[in-house]
Amino acid sequence: DVQVVESGGGLVQPGGSLRLSCEASGFTLRNYWMTWVRQAPGKGLEWVANINEDGSEENYVDSLKGRFTISRDNAKNLVHLQMDSLRVEDTAVYFCARDGNYYDDRRYYDALDIWGQGTLVTVSS
Amino acid sequence: AIQMTQSPSSLSASVGDKVIITCRASQGIKTDLGWYQQKPGKAPKFLIYGASNLESGVPSKFSGSGSGTDFTLTISSLQPEDFATYYCLQDYTYPRTFGQGTKVELK
Numbered sequence: 001d002v003q004v005v006e007s008g009g010g011l012v013q014p015g016g017s018l019r020l021s022c023e024a025s026g027f028t029l030r031n032y033w034m035t036w037v038r039q040a041p042g043k044g045l046e047w048v049a050n051i052n053e054d055g056s057e058e059n060y061v062d063s064l065k066g067r068f069t070i071s072r073d074n075a076k077n078l079v080h081l082q083m084d085s086l087r088v089e090d091t092a093v094y095f096c097a098r099d100g101n102y103y104d105d106r107r108y109y110d111a112l113d114i115w116g117q118g119t120l121v122t123v124s125s
Numbered sequence: 126a127i128q129m130t131q132s133p134s135s136l137s138a139s140v141g142d143k144v145i146i147t148c149r150a151s152q153g154i155k156t157d158l159g160w161y162q163q164k165p166g167k168a169p170k171f172l173i174y175g176a177s178n179l180e181s182g183v184p185s186k187f188s189g190s191g192s193g194t195d196f197t198l199t200i201s202s203l204q205p206e207d208f209a210t211y212y213c214l215q216d217y218t219y220p221r222t223f224g225q226g227t228k229v230e231l232k
Contacts, residue, residue, distance in 0.1 A: 035221075037169075037223075044210075044212065044223060044224075044225045044226040045161075045163070045169065045212050045214075045223045045226070046223065047214070047220055047221040047222060047223060050221075059219040059220065060220065061126075061220040062126060062220060095168055095169070100171075102174045102175065102178065104174075104175050104178050105175075107156075107175070109156075109157065109159075109174045109175040109178075109216065110157075110159075110174075110216040111159050111171055111174040111180070111216070112159070112161070112169070112171055112214070113171045113180065115168035115169055115170070115171075116168060117167075117168055118168060
């Protein structure tokens with residue numbers, strides 16, 4: 001089965017750090033961009049960051065630049081999200097998703113086509 | 126960052142109803158828009174890419190349209206499994222941005 005599975009969530013104190021992992025299976029990770037999306041309790045989806053196929057390009061939501069870092073290890077089929085200087089407002093379920101490539105009418109499109117079940121990060125003292 | 130505004134934020138509908146959800150971008154994004162469905166406690170599910178193209182396996186009761194700044198998601202005949210929250214996502218530029226979501230509830 002084509003899937004991604006997140007891990008690494010948990011309870012952390014404000015100012016602490018946490019590293020999330022996303023393990024891919026059933027597809028060739030090195031062929032895809034990968035994305036992290038988060039969802040605070042009772043709130044909507046927030047795009048966090050993505051990374052290109054070989055890890056040479058990263059993009060972030062402006063509000064998280066400098067605190068969060070996305071990385072990948074294609075040999076181990078893993079994508080990571082390093083979260084530093086955590087704040088209470090970072091409390092959320094963090095989803096990993098595959099950036100699929102889709103083609104229509106002479107154009108390519110991105111779409112988050114495979115999602116994990118999410119991992120909960122709670123920042124609290 | 127491009128702002129994506131969905132309306133309504135929530136709606137009540139009955140089984141069999143036609144439902145239309147709109148998504149407006151703060152600037153033109155061509156047709157670089159996707160739609161996602163999320164049920165409580167579950168991961169989002171990808172429905173539509175390029176504003177109007179159904180992902181494989183998505184029922185044809187779902188359709189999308191629009192370009193530039195205004196987009197719609199239509200569910201032609203609402204079924205019990207369609208009660209969920211729907212999100213648009215622009216993939217025109219970085220950072221990517223989601224709409225705030227539209228919750229479709231049973232009337």
